[in-house]
Every structure is written in C-alpha cells, then in structure tokens.
Amino acid sequence: MKLKLFSIFMILISGFGFAQNSKTVTGVIMDENEIPLPGAEVKVIDKEIYSVTDFDGNYTLENVEVGDGVRVTYLGFVAQEFTIQQKNEYNITLQEDAAQLDEVVVVGYGKAKSRDLAGTISNLKADEINDSPTNSVLQAAQGKLPGVQVINDGAPGSVGQVRIRGSISVLGGADPLYVVDGVITDDISGINNNDIQSMDVLKDASSTAIYGARGANGVVLITTKSGKGKLKVSLSSTTGVNVLSNQVDLANAREYAQYTNEALARIDKDPAFTESEIANLSSTNWMDNITRDGIFQKYSVSVSGETDEADYYLSAGYLDEEGTLKGNSYERLSVRLNNTYRLNDNIRVGHNINLIRSRGFNPSTAAFDGDVPPLNVFTTAYKQSPTIPVRNEDGTFRNTNLNNVGNPVAEGQNNSSVNEKVRISGNVWGEADIFDWLTFRSSLGVNVLRQKIRAYAARYQIANESSTQFNNQNQTLRIQDNDAERFNWDNFFTIDKRFEKHSFNLTLGLTSERFTSEYLSGSRRGVPPSDNLLYLNLGEKEGQNVENGGDKSTRVAYFSRLLYNYDSRYVFNATIRREGSSKFNKNQRIKYYPSFGLAWNISNESFFDNQTTLSNLKLRASYGLIGNDRIDSGQFLQLVDFSQYPFPGGVVTGGTSIERYDDNLKWETTKELDLGLEFGFFQNRLTGQFTYYNKETEDILFPLALPQTSGDNEFITNAGNIKNEGVEFSINWGEQAEDDGFGYNIGFNITANDNELSKINPVIENASPFITSGSLNNGKTVTRTVEGRELGTFWLYKTDGVFETQEELDNSNQPNAKIGDFRYVDVNGDGQISQDDRQFMGSYQPDFYYGINVSLNYKQLDFSTDLFGNVGNKVYNGLRANRFNGENIDKALFNERYVPGNGFQGGPAAFNAVPEPSDYYLEDGDFLRVNNITLGYTFNQDFLDLIKISRLRIYATAQNALTFTNYSGYNPELPRGVLDSGLELNAYPTTAKYLLGINLDF
Incomplete structure (x- = not known):
C-alpha cells in the first residue's frame, strides 16, 4: 500500500514539475538604437519551436522549458543566445555585424539574401554614398564596383557615363537601365545622394532577365531612404x-x-x-x-x-x-x-x-x-x-x-x-x-x-x-x-x-x-x-x-x-x-x-x-x-x-x-x-x-x-x-x-x-x-x-618618320608630299598611299x-x-x-x-x-x-x-x-x-x- 501511494505521489510530482517547466515566453527584439527589428527569427535550439517577430519586434514562444537555449538571428546582426529561466519576458538587443551588412540586396521586384542568389550583383550602401560630396551616385561609385566602368568629365551637372561589362550595341545604346524605387528612368541627375539608401547593380543575365528587353546593358537599382525609429533631423x-x-x-x-x-x-x-x-x-x-x-x-x-x-x-x-x-x-x-x-x-x-x-x-x-x-x-x-x-x-x-x-x-x-x-x-x-x-x-x-x-x-x-x-x-x-x-x-x-x-x-x-x-x-x-x-x-x-x-x-x-x-x-x-x-x-x-x-x-x-x-x-x-x-x-x-x-x-x-x-x-x-x-x-x-x-x-x-x-x-x-x-x-x-x-x-x-x-x-x-x-x-x-x-x-x-630628302620624295607615290611631311606606310604594297593603307x-x-x-x-x-x-x-x-x-x-x-x-x-x-x-x-x-x-x-x-x-x-x-x-x-x-x-x-x-x-x- 505504501509503495502504491509513493508511486502515485511521484507521478503527481513529475506531472506538476512538467507543468511548471512548460511555459510561454514573450519579448521584443531591437537594435542598439532601440528600434524594433521585424522579421527576426527566435528559435529554441534543438527543437522545432520558433517565432518570427512582428512589425514591432514582438515574439512569442510556446511550450518552452526552463533550461532551453534560444538563438536569435537577424540579417546584418550578430546572432545572440539566451537560456530560458523562471521569468517569462526576454527583451534582446542585437549588435550589428559589419561582415554581414551586405547580405541583403535589392533585386528586380523585391529583395533577397545574397546567399540565395546565383547571379552577380554589386552594391553600395548608404554610408559609401551619403558621405561622398559628389553630384551624383555614379561619381560616388567610380572605381568601387568590379565590372562597372564610370566615365566622368568636369562639367557641372554631368552624372557620368556607365558601361557594365562592355558595350553590347551599336544603335541600341550602351547605358544601363535605371530603376529608382521601382520607377524606370533614363536620368538620375536629380537624385540627392543624401536620400539614397543603397545602389545595387545587376550585371549578369540571371539577375537582369526579369527586366527582359530593358536589361541587356545591366540594371542599376537605387533605393531611397524611409523613416524609422524616433524623430530624426539631419543637416x-x-x-x-x-x-x-x-x-x-x-x-x-x-x-x-x-x-x-x-x-x-x-x-x-x-x-x-x-x-x-x-x-x-x-x-x-x-x-x-x-x-x-x-x-x-x-x-x-x-x-x-x-x-x-x-x-x-x-x-x-x-x-x-x-x-x-x-x-x-x-x-x-x-x-x-x-x-x-x-x-x-x-x-x-x-x-x-x-x-x-x-x-x-x-x-x-x-x-x-x-x-x-x-x-x-x-x-x-x-x-x-x-x-x-x-x-x-x-x-x-x-x-x-x-x-x-x-x-x-x-x-x-x-x-x-x-x-x-x-x-x-x-x-x-x-x-x-x-x-x-x-x-x-x-x-x-x-x-x-x-x-x-x-x-x-x-x-x-x-x-x-x-x-x-x-x-x-x-x-x-x-x-x-x-x-x-x-x-x-x-x-x-x-x-x-x-x-x-x-x-x-x-x-x-x-x-x-x-x-x-x-x-x-x-x-x-x-x-x-x-x-x-x-x-x-x-x-x-x-x-x-x-x-x-x-x-x-x-x-x-x-x-x-x-x-x-x-x-x-x-x-x-x-x-x-x-x-x-x-x-x-x-x-x-x-x-x-x-x-x-x-x-x-x-x-x-x-x-x-x-x-x-x-x-x-x-x-x-x-x-x-x-x-x-x-x-x-x-x-x-x-x-x-x-x-x-x-x-x-x-x-x-x-x-x-x-x-x-x-x-x-x-x-x-x-x-x-x-x-x-x-x-x-x-x-x-x-x-x-x-x-x-x-x-x-x-x-x-x-x-x-x-x-x-x-x-x-x-x-x-x-x-x-x-x-x-x-x-x-x-x-x-x-x-x-x-x-x-x-x-x-x-x-x-x-x-x-x-x-x-x-x-x-x-x-x-x-x-x-x-x-x-x-x-x-x-x-x-x-x-x-x-x-x-x-x-x-x-x-x-601608320607613320614611318618624315621625308628628309628630295630623293625620298622622288621614290614615293604619296600624293602632295613635301620635305618634312610624315611618311605613311604602304601597308598593302600597291605603291600608293590611300585609305586602304589605314590600320x-x-x-x-x-x-x-x-x-x-x-x-x-x-x-x-x-x-x-x-x-x-x-x-x-x-x-x-x-x-x-x-x-x-x-x-x-x-x-x-x-x-x-x-x-x-x-x-x-x-x-x-x-x-x-x-x-x-x-x-x-x-x-x-x-x-x-x-x-x-x-x-x-x-x-x-x-x-x-x-x-x-x-x-x-x-x-x-x-x-x-x-x-x-x-x-x-x-x-x-x-x-x-x-x-x-x-x-x-x-x-x-x-x-x-x-x-x-x-x-x-x-
């Protein structure tokens, strides 16, 4: 009888303990400026329990136990882990990871993680553009992106000429397609550099094919800034x-x-x-x-x-x-x-x-x-x-x-x-x-x-x-x-x-x-x-x-x-x-x-x-x-x-x-x-x-x-x-x-x-x-x-020196030549200097x-x-x-x-x-x-x-x-x-x- 009572007591204690350890926890995921991070993943390690934060950074994890390890990840930030204890609320502040900041890129009609792409995309972030006191984003990009050649002159108002992986047309133009916040344009001279959040350059066919007949010269996607966090005034x-x-x-x-x-x-x-x-x-x-x-x-x-x-x-x-x-x-x-x-x-x-x-x-x-x-x-x-x-x-x-x-x-x-x-x-x-x-x-x-x-x-x-x-x-x-x-x-x-x-x-x-x-x-x-x-x-x-x-x-x-x-x-x-x-x-x-x-x-x-x-x-x-x-x-x-x-x-x-x-x-x-x-x-x-x-x-x-x-x-x-x-x-x-x-x-x-x-x-x-x-x-x-x-x-x-003597002139069939004029090479050997000799x-x-x-x-x-x-x-x-x-x-x-x-x-x-x-x-x-x-x-x-x-x-x-x-x-x-x-x-x-x-x- 005592043995049965003891067994029942242990079962009740175990059940009570299980009930006590199974719980729901909530919290907010934010960055160092206390700005909520929507879309952050909060996952219990070694369990199929996870949550994704909403627009305000809120998350909820159900059926977790005290002692569970939780890992928080968000693109561009250092992953952070914490352990579930007795409390039910865990607010986490993530630190930016500079090594991953370039992982999100803008593609045609959306965004994607670079690890999910098979194409070639180069990009500039806001700090590389905003801190450059140039007339245009193209001047800020000069020399920074492989496969992208930017040619400038000294004229005020000039934005530069762009060639992406060479010229591919005689009459069809060589300039890339410009898309600013989804709007197609052929002129980006009026965009203020301080307004730009990022510039992404689509270079290969896998990236540009979604633009069809517009993408042969490459595509430059410019994304401008949006508001976030507390009121901010910038001058x-x-x-x-x-x-x-x-x-x-x-x-x-x-x-x-x-x-x-x-x-x-x-x-x-x-x-x-x-x-x-x-x-x-x-x-x-x-x-x-x-x-x-x-x-x-x-x-x-x-x-x-x-x-x-x-x-x-x-x-x-x-x-x-x-x-x-x-x-x-x-x-x-x-x-x-x-x-x-x-x-x-x-x-x-x-x-x-x-x-x-x-x-x-x-x-x-x-x-x-x-x-x-x-x-x-x-x-x-x-x-x-x-x-x-x-x-x-x-x-x-x-x-x-x-x-x-x-x-x-x-x-x-x-x-x-x-x-x-x-x-x-x-x-x-x-x-x-x-x-x-x-x-x-x-x-x-x-x-x-x-x-x-x-x-x-x-x-x-x-x-x-x-x-x-x-x-x-x-x-x-x-x-x-x-x-x-x-x-x-x-x-x-x-x-x-x-x-x-x-x-x-x-x-x-x-x-x-x-x-x-x-x-x-x-x-x-x-x-x-x-x-x-x-x-x-x-x-x-x-x-x-x-x-x-x-x-x-x-x-x-x-x-x-x-x-x-x-x-x-x-x-x-x-x-x-x-x-x-x-x-x-x-x-x-x-x-x-x-x-x-x-x-x-x-x-x-x-x-x-x-x-x-x-x-x-x-x-x-x-x-x-x-x-x-x-x-x-x-x-x-x-x-x-x-x-x-x-x-x-x-x-x-x-x-x-x-x-x-x-x-x-x-x-x-x-x-x-x-x-x-x-x-x-x-x-x-x-x-x-x-x-x-x-x-x-x-x-x-x-x-x-x-x-x-x-x-x-x-x-x-x-x-x-x-x-x-x-x-x-x-x-x-x-x-x-x-x-x-x-x-x-x-x-x-x-x-x-x-x-x-x-x-x-x-x-x-x-x-x-x-x-x-x-x-x-x-x-x-x-x-x-x-x-x-x-x-x-x-x-x-092709020049070959100049005529220095009358004898050289007499032996040449170059028309109207005088002493001191260039000697041009007779490439085809017909004894005449004509357009056919140009090289x-x-x-x-x-x-x-x-x-x-x-x-x-x-x-x-x-x-x-x-x-x-x-x-x-x-x-x-x-x-x-x-x-x-x-x-x-x-x-x-x-x-x-x-x-x-x-x-x-x-x-x-x-x-x-x-x-x-x-x-x-x-x-x-x-x-x-x-x-x-x-x-x-x-x-x-x-x-x-x-x-x-x-x-x-x-x-x-x-x-x-x-x-x-x-x-x-x-x-x-x-x-x-x-x-x-x-x-x-x-x-x-x-x-x-x-x-x-x-x-x-x-």
Whole structure:
C-alpha cells in the first residue's frame, strides 16, 4: 500500500514539475538604437519551436522549458543566445555585424539574401554614398564596383557615363537601365545622394532577365531612404572650390610666330612676323581668360521617423556649382517625400515622390544635343593665336587674319544657353499580406519631364589686323521645348514559404509601360539682346525655322522568378519574362527571356564545421537571355513621298520611297554565361570574389552603308553579333573598430573585358560592312567599326618618320608630299598611299580597369581615399590633330617638329594643312586618378549630449586632385558615343574639387 501511494505521489510530482517547466515566453527584439527589428527569427535550439517577430519586434514562444537555449538571428546582426529561466519576458538587443551588412540586396521586384542568389550583383550602401560630396551616385561609385566602368568629365551637372561589362550595341545604346524605387528612368541627375539608401547593380543575365528587353546593358537599382525609429533631423553642408587640375602647355607667342613663319615658308608664302616683331611679342593665355575657380555649394536637410501608423521621410537638397569655364554653372533643387501608411497589420500603402528643378548655364549655343553640350570654347582657346590681345584699345574684341578661329572670350560672353528642367518622378503603391507567406503589391510609377532650352547668339564687334566687322551679323535666338512622360504599372505576387530545410521565394507579375515624348523647336534672327526680350515673336519672320518631332511606345510583360534554397547549401534560381514592344512589327513583337542559375554554399556543409579559417565559400553559375529594344519607334516603317506626275491624259499621283526600311526588324538578344566564386576568411574579415562572364549579343541593329545607286545613305537591319568576354576580381580586408579603437578597410577590384564585333552579315548586296565615325570636324574621321575588332577602333595611317630628302620624295607615290611631311606606310604594297593603307590601332576600351579603396578610423578620426584607373586603352588627341591654317599648337608639337638639318625629332615639320589621321596623334590613355581624399572628425558622445545633438562630423575632401598619366591633352577620361569614345575634341578639362563639409543629426 505504501509503495502504491509513493508511486502515485511521484507521478503527481513529475506531472506538476512538467507543468511548471512548460511555459510561454514573450519579448521584443531591437537594435542598439532601440528600434524594433521585424522579421527576426527566435528559435529554441534543438527543437522545432520558433517565432518570427512582428512589425514591432514582438515574439512569442510556446511550450518552452526552463533550461532551453534560444538563438536569435537577424540579417546584418550578430546572432545572440539566451537560456530560458523562471521569468517569462526576454527583451534582446542585437549588435550589428559589419561582415554581414551586405547580405541583403535589392533585386528586380523585391529583395533577397545574397546567399540565395546565383547571379552577380554589386552594391553600395548608404554610408559609401551619403558621405561622398559628389553630384551624383555614379561619381560616388567610380572605381568601387568590379565590372562597372564610370566615365566622368568636369562639367557641372554631368552624372557620368556607365558601361557594365562592355558595350553590347551599336544603335541600341550602351547605358544601363535605371530603376529608382521601382520607377524606370533614363536620368538620375536629380537624385540627392543624401536620400539614397543603397545602389545595387545587376550585371549578369540571371539577375537582369526579369527586366527582359530593358536589361541587356545591366540594371542599376537605387533605393531611397524611409523613416524609422524616433524623430530624426539631419543637416549637411558642403562648400568649396572647383579648379582646373590639368593644363596643356601651349606654345607661347614667340614659339607660335616662329612655327607660323616656318609653315608659311613651306608653301612659298611670306612670313607673318619679322624677327623684330617676334622679339617683342607678349603672350595671351586664352585658357586663363576663359576659366576661373568656381564655387561649389551643396546643402541638404531631412526629417524622418516612424509611428505606429506610418513612417515618413522628407528631404530637401540644393546644389549650386560654378564650372571652371566662365559662364558655365549648374543649380538644382530637389524635394523628396517617402511615406508608408499601415492601414492594419496586413495592408500598407505608400508613395515615393521626388521633385527636381534644375538650370544649367553654358557659354555656348550648342545646347540641343544634351544637357551638357560640347563646349567648343575650350577648343577655340586652344587654337587661337597667343600673339593677339583679348581686346583692342578701343574695347572691341580682337581677332587675327592668320586663322579662322574666333575670339574665345567674345564667344563665351556673347553666346549663351539656359537649360531648365522640371522633373517629377515617383510612385504610389499598395501592399497586402494575404497570408503570412503570400504578399501582393501594386505600384504605379510616373516620370514626367518638362524642359526648356533657350540659346542666344548675340551680335558683337570684332577687329583683326586689317578690318573691323560685326561677328554674327544676324543675332539669333533658338528655343526648344521638350516634354516626356513615362508610366509603368507593376503588379506582382510574392510567395515566401519555408518548411523544414526548403525555402521558396516565388514572384509572379505583370508590368506595363507607356512612353511619350515630343519636342518643338524654333529660331529667329534679330531678337534684341535683352534677358527680358528673348522671345521668338520679337525676331524677323524671314528665315525663321520651326521643327517638331517625338516618339511613342508601349511595352507589356509577364514575369516570374523562383529563388529556391535547400538547407542554406544548394540554390536554384530561374526567371522567365514574356515581353512585347510596339517598337517592332507584329510578327517580331513578342520575345521570351529565360534564365537560370545554380549556387553551392560550400561553407554551410557539415565538413566545414570544425575549422575557423574559411568562413564563406560559394560557387555559382548562371545562364540567360536578355534583350535590347532601345531604338526610335517606327524604324520598321516604309516612308513614302506622294507626288503628282504628268502622264498623257492627265496627272497621276504616285509614291516614291524616301528611305529604305527593314519591316522585319527584331530585338537584339544577348546570351550570357556567368561563373563565379565567392570567399571569406577569418570571420569574413577577408572577403572577395572572382567572376568569369561570356556574353554575345545577336541580331544587333546595324546601319549598313548602302551603295550610292540605292538613293539611301544607310539601311538599318539586324546584321551582326557583338561579343564581350571578361573576368572580374575583387578583394576586401577590413575590421571594425571596437571601444574607440582602430578600424580599417582596404579594397581592390579589377576588371578585364574583351570586346569584339564578332560577326557582320551584309544582308544587302554591295552594302559596306562597317561604320566610320569619330569626326574631327575637318573632313577627317578616326574610327571604324568592322568585324573582328572592338567597337570604335581607331583607324589610322601608320607613320614611318618624315621625308628628309628630295630623293625620298622622288621614290614615293604619296600624293602632295613635301620635305618634312610624315611618311605613311604602304601597308598593302600597291605603291600608293590611300585609305586602304589605314590600320586598326586599338580603341578607347581598356584592357582592364581597376579601383583601390582605403578607409581608416581611429577613435573620432576617419580617413578615406579612392583611386581608379585604366590600362591599355587609346585616346586620340583631336585638339592637336585639328589644325587647319594658322592655329596654335601645344609646346610638345613645337619641340618635336622637324627642322631641316636637326634630324627627325618625332613630329612633322610646321604645316598649314589638315593633317591625315595618323598614329602620331594617338596616345596611350592609361591613367591613375586619386578620385577622393577625405579626412573627417566625429565629436564624441559626451560632448554631443551637452549640446543636445546625436551626431556631429566635420570633414575636408579633395576630389580628382591627382591624375597620373602620360597623355598630352586635358583629360584622358573622354566619354562620348559607343563608336567615338576616346576622342578629345570640345571636351571639358579635368576639374578638381577642394571642399569642407559638416554633417549634423538631431
């Protein structure tokens, strides 16, 4: 009996103990700033009990026991563990893990963890962008991302030119697709850097195929900030000066006079200067007279935060930059409002709205081909004679009859253009959690541009040695209004489901896009030179010009993407997009763009558990198709001119083809293979990746040059392939500072790309299978694009010294040659020097480009520097090669000129003639530029608490301060078109900035 009672008592005690140990615990997961972390995983170790925090960071764990271990994980933060004790509430504060901050990336129509992706994505975070006092995010990215080449010039308002893994099209453009908060745009110049949260660059087909025909050149996704946490006010201010960082040493007055006399003597003309005149000449430095040190100012303020019902982010930014060219400036005002409203726990709506107003001023009337026009004033200053003053004694502008070059100061003061733009871009969106694993999102994006360009050429008096006259007798006003509207409507479901070791993320959607643009331009002469009277109706009707044009296009696409992950080890990605575009005929309008990728997170295998050296190892591979339809609408239409023709018995109306068109034009299609290895050592203090890619664009739209008998100049058709093959490598070593200690980060990346027009198929008999480009504006061209060569390959005569004797001339068939002229190599050996003897001599596309990034911090001090460079590219000095008759030269050309009796010094004798395009003017474009040097100081928290602010940082920055290059021109960085990049002519010289700034948070 006693035994039975004891057994019952023990059973009751055991049950009571079990009941006491089984319990429910709750808590809040937050970061160091006490901001809740929604989506954090709270899991009981070795048990299938877990919870995911809600929007306010709350979690609940049921059926846990005292003594259970619990692990809390959240992407970008150090995992933390705690043990269940008697209490029922556990609030956990997680610390940021710098080694994992880059794990979440933005992809098309959503976000993903990098370990779940098989594609290649590079990204910049907010601190790398916001702390860079540049005009645009692209300038901040220069030299930091492998496979991404950013080419800048010194003009205010310029955002830079981007090439991702080379150029893949001739007519379809080479710029990437820009998507800002889901809104498609072709202009990101108005975005304030301080508003940007991240920039993600999709580079391979696996990543970009979800954008179909828009993704062939790569995709740049920009995400702007949203409010979070308590009310926060941020202020930033930067001011400084722009200066020319590289000057060309031009011939002075005496050297110019001597050179001019020698050139005249070679064509049996009298000298322009006597010896006594040469001895008493003084020099005019034309570049000094048209340039200045320009003031740079940039200010930004933002207010952000969140409540239970909404989060908000409101900002305003102002930029005012004077260029180094007098009369050249740019100002921009931007306002952004990003709000999210939580209607309940499952439904959210919001908007991202950006309003930008900008004005650019240029001392030029060439303002109708882009926001930053070719600035011919620099070329005029290069070429004008240094022997004449800027003005005569009576105040009129001076000119000379020795050449046909204008007075650059007069040109700058009497020719001007104003480019005003107002742009509204943004979206309104709604998002609903239908189930905890199914979300629907709808977003309507809009991008509206209103632009007005007003260019005025005034009448002014100018005098040379023999006469006084009025330049631009017919003062002219030109006005152009541009309107453009783009709407895109995206609707998609996202299924995010996990069970056991399987993780699925499936996106299914529909997107539509409509684009319209129109311009109206006109010009009249005789408009009065007053800012208040610059209207066309005040000019002369005779000789007026009016032009109107535009474009309309629509796109519709269905897309789906699967991101599958098994046990955080094996990854499979697949995407398909079905797209239709109105830019093509009905039988070619629809195209499918599939892609797939595989990845293996080797470091998550069990055999890696017992080692600590290698912390991350991932292999990935992907393949896919992407497209390009960036051509004007209606290219497949046949234009017909209807006229009346007399025939016996009456007049008959008939049609004649104006131009020849291919009604079977189709999409350009790029096929890309991508293989990569990612690695991390020593708890990811050392990280890096290596990627090989091979992409070929088929059916490129190519303008075939037609024979003269056809009546047309060219015929646009799908006639070839372009191939880009290359490797990318990046490595980064860093360690965060602890307890106000020393922290550092050192990064290096390098990209090698081989570009080739791999195939041309002249579908029309006798059509010329090449494109000649790179005009020097003197009747000469310097590039030709042909099969087997890079796009925009320099096509030049090879020099072989100069003719030094009459005997050499007598034995040569080179037409019109004189002693002192270059000898050109007879490549084909036919005894004649002709176009057939021109050779291909490289292009502006480098063998490889690289970047070096260093950041150091010790206690409150921080220092950073960024360097980038090109190796193996060629540039053509079009300034030096553009001499007609009596223009100035650079000092190197003067020193290298051939003088009889002195032997060959490397250059030709003095000349007054248009030179043939030759390798003498082709130079190595290698350079290394120190893009940024910044030294900052952040005040410590004790001091900040006294003055009631949360952050105060001051800094000094030098941008483009140093460039190491052997190039003889103003700037080896020469962004132009796909077929003529690397030609320096009417280019903006390199500009350096020296700035002081302050960042302040309340």
